[in-house]
Amino acid sequence: MAPPRNRRPGFSRRAQYGLFIGYVIAIAGALVGAVLLALATFDPPAFSALRSGAAEVTAPISWGVGSIWRGITGIPSAIGSFFGVHGENARLKEQIAGERQQLIRARAIAYENIRLKKLLAVREPGTETVTTARVVSSSAGSTRRFALLYAGLIQGVHAGMPVRAADGLVGRVLEAGPDTARILLLTDPESVIPVRRTRDGAPGFATGRGDGVLDVKPIALGNAAFGPGDVLVTSGTGGLFPPNLPVGQVTSRTRDGALARPYASPDALDYAIVLSAFMTPPPAPPADSRP
Incomplete structure (x- = not known):
């Protein structure tokens, strides 16, 4: 068959x-x-x-x-650092010697600033550290830029709180669970940070591009254009991010603004600090009890 x-x-x-x-x-x-x-x-x-x-x-x-x-x-970086440690040590010593004078001048200016604020009785809101936690992961395969923080509502983390690292601003808390929180990184296209230039206080906005770079634009066209080497910090406008947090440094000019590289790189970030909002939002108006 x-x-x-x-x-x-x-x-x-x-x-x-x-x-x-x-x-x-x-x-x-x-x-x-x-x-x-x-x-x-x-x-x-x-x-x-x-x-x-x-x-x-x-x-x-x-x-x-x-x-x-x-x-x-x-x-690989550890091996390279081992062989280049002597040259790096000499370079760092030279850098420290060159920046010592700048540090002394900066301390003198900071002291004078504090003294003038006391004389004028300037009242400023404080910023407290809520918690320090490990960043367990960050998105790298799409244009959206998020990170997962190993701290949540139990540790006092809530949506809207700013997040920073030792190098500078990281972003803000987008949503929080019991033990984890989702961070909207400052390089995300939906992130807009009010910034100012340190040398003259020129204001602007830093918007994420999704590729690890910030798009910086001045608030008014009449302001001086941002140029390579300009250092950007938070301006405190909006009441969310505290002022004077390092954001990034301008690398090149564009037709209507500039491009900047953030100081805090999410790819190399191990731990992050969650801060309280610079200014707490006003309470909601009472409900109308009239019939």
Whole structure:
């Protein structure tokens, strides 16, 4: 008796089961993606809560994987630093000697500034450190720039709080869960930071471009254009970010502004500091009790 034509000799049952399981996983993934897309479209608060719950579960895994990856990627730089330590030491000594005079002048100006504020009885809101936590991950595969902080509502972190690192401003808290918080980095296209130039106080706005660079534009066209080497700090306008936090340094001019490189690089960020809002928002007006 001749074998049937549709028989495929050599095609094992294990391969058939593998193909079937692959189809099942692909279909299940498509269904889950469709459900999440519908939830994000029609019920954003529920989707935000679901995303915060997923972040709580995946944060320890991201922490461990990120630590291993940073250790592996840091091996070449550690080897290079070992061989170049003598030249780097000499360069740093020369840099310290050149900046010592600038530090003395800066301290004198800061002291004079404090004295004048006391004479004028200037009242300024304070800024407190809420918590210091590890940054377990950051987005690198899309134009949106977010980071996951291993601290949340339990540690006193709330949406809208500014986040900084030792080098400068990182961004602000976008949403907070029980033990994790999602940070909108200053390099995200939706991030707009009021800034000023340190040498003359020229105001402007620094907007993220999604590629690790900031797009800086002056507030008024009549202001002096930003140029390479200009240092930018937060201006305190808006009441969210405290003034004088380092933001970045201008690298080149554009047709209507400039490009700047932020001081705090999210890719090399291990820990971040969450600050209280510079000025707390005013309380909501009381509800009208009239019938």
